[in-house]
Amino acid sequence: MCAGDDPTCHAFEEHRRRFRRDLEPERRAFLKSSFAATGAAAAFAAGGPSLVSPALAQASGAKIAATAHYHLPANAETVHWGFFSRSLKPKVEIGSGDFVTIETLTHQASDDAERMIQGDPGAESVYLWTKDKMGVSPRGAGALDAKIGPGGGQGVHICTGPVAMRGAEPGDVLEVRILDVAPRPCANPKYKGLAFGSNAAAWWGYHYNDLITGDKPREVVTIYEVDATGERDWARAVYSFRWPGFTDPFGVSHPTIDYPGLPVDHSKTQKTYEVLKGIRVPIRPHFGTMGVAPAEADRVNTIPPSYTGGNIDNWRIGKGATLYFPVAVPGALFSVGDPHASQGDSELCGTAIECSLTGTFQFILHKKADLPGTPLEALDFPMIETREDWVLSGFSYPNYLRDLGPDAQTAIFQKSSIDLAMRDAFRKMRQFLMHAKGLTEDEAISLMSVAVDFGITQVVDGNWGVHAVVKKAIFSDRVA
Known part of the structure; x- marks a missing residue:
């Protein structure tokens, strides 16, 4: 439509x-509540303490002459599947302060095409796959002639974009504010007012080799229903099925879920209804994959997160959150995908409730020359800010593309550990408390032990993650 x-x-x-x-x-309500415009300048720090100091807000706001709002739909012409790339042609170019409404599609929609693809022209164009044609190819950062399909499934997420920020250069910081997130309604009239998502307990999940009942190992997909009108803030499971293995339209057999967008033939599945009966799963819509293009390689797998963001898989990246990304390539080249209706910390079985979403974002560019003396000075990782918290993302390897050499995109899947990710999160929080909040090292270490929450972000993305959360209220009596 x-x-x-x-x-x-x-x-x-x-x-x-x-x-x-x-x-x-x-848009007017947001501008009224979150900005105090003075000529071209704007106060970005509404809602309490922010990483953007008043001086930085003034400097960055002075570069904004006017704002525009763009709409980027999700279709076969606007998405790239399974990789970030510094060479991708931008789908839209924007200026600092501009707004963009971006549609995103889940890469698991073909688990139930009737509920998540049928009747939706954008989704149908992306998921098109016949013996003669793929709507979007390649699917992944691997070889075009990979045996299991173009791209080799080395990267699975459907990403919309990229969005190019005019004037962005390496060393700058891109601020991305998530103003709104909404489910993409089912286009099939049989399910009017609803949206659907898929959870795959798959071979890459943490649980896979530790099952205790039934056939082992096994992959199980559970389809969830979400209220697309927003009146119900919880999801319910509809049915589940065991992955039986499929042969794709090109004639390649897939005994496991090893390639994205595989058309599921439900005449070959046995559905189990009334799963998780009586259980309401609270929804917290967010984007699992969001970031800018890295500089170290031309085509980078979307699965492992890194210093430019990507597949962070933190449920806190939802409405009201702000992310700060270090710019690594000219234009920044921001993309977003892997939309989730809900996810728990760790994403244990391999996926969240993978559900197509539409987000409205505002983009603000902070130039390198304006950063010295601010909390964003020398930012070299994706940082999350919410109204109440600062959230720092630690990874097993902060920049695995640099740290692991020419075979980094393969090696990372064998080298990750929670211990490494925890140490990275600790070091980043120590630096933040000392640099941004003026604590001594001893003060920072004490505060981390008594007031900072460390949690497992995910253990399924190759480059495992631990996040550190510190409440802004802790500093309410501290003189700036």
Whole structure:
């Protein structure tokens, strides 16, 4: 359906006017609540303490002459599947302060095409796969002639973008504010008002070689239902099925879930209904994969996260959160995907509730020359800020592309550990407390033990993660 983004639609102008009209109240409300504009300058630190100091806000805001709002749909022309790349052509170029509404598709939608693809032109174009054609190819950062399919499945996430930030250069910091997140409604009229997601307990999950009942090992997919209207803040399981193995349209057999977008033939599955009966799963929509292009390689697998973000898989990256990314290549080249309806810390079995979402973002560029003396000076990892917390992301290897040499994209899957990720999170929090908050090393270590929460972000993405969360309120009586 055209949402003001399809010039070939016979009612394109009317749909475009409607999109802009519907957007204005939300945009005005956000501007009123979160910005105090003074000429070209804006105060970015609404809602309490921020990593953006008043001086940095003034400097960055002075470079904003006006703002625009763009809409980036998800279809076969606007997504890349399974990789980040410094060579990708931008789908839209924006200026600092601009807003972009970005549609994202889950890479697990083909687990139930009836509920997550059918009737949705964007999803249908991406998931198209016949014996003669793939809607989007390659799927992954691997070889184009890989045996299991172009790209080799070395990277599974459908990413929309990239979005190029005009004037962004290595050494700058890109601030990305998540203003809104909403489920992508099912386009099949049989399921009006609903959205759906898939959870795959798969071979890459932490549990896989530690099963205690039934056939071992096994992969099980559970389909969840979400209220797309927003009236119900929980999801329920609809049914589950054992992965029986499939032969794809190119004739390649897949005994396990080893390639993204495999068409699931439900005539060959045995569905189990009334799974998780009576259980409500609280939803917390967020984006598992979000980041800018790294500089170290031309095509980088989306699965392991790194210093430029990517597949962080932290449920805190949802509405109201702000992320700060170190810019590594000209234009930054921001992409987003891997949308989740909900996920627990660790993403234990391999996936979250993988559910297509649409997000509205604002992008602000902080130039390298304005960073000295601010908390963002020398930022070399993706940092999360919410209204109440600062969240630092530790990884087994902070920059595995640099640290592990020419075979890094293979080696990372054999070298990750929670111990390494914990040590990285500790070191980053120590540096943050000493540099941004002026604590001594001894003060920082004491505070970390009594007031900072360390948690396992994920153990399924190759480069395992531990996050450190510190409450802003801790510093409420401290003189800046």
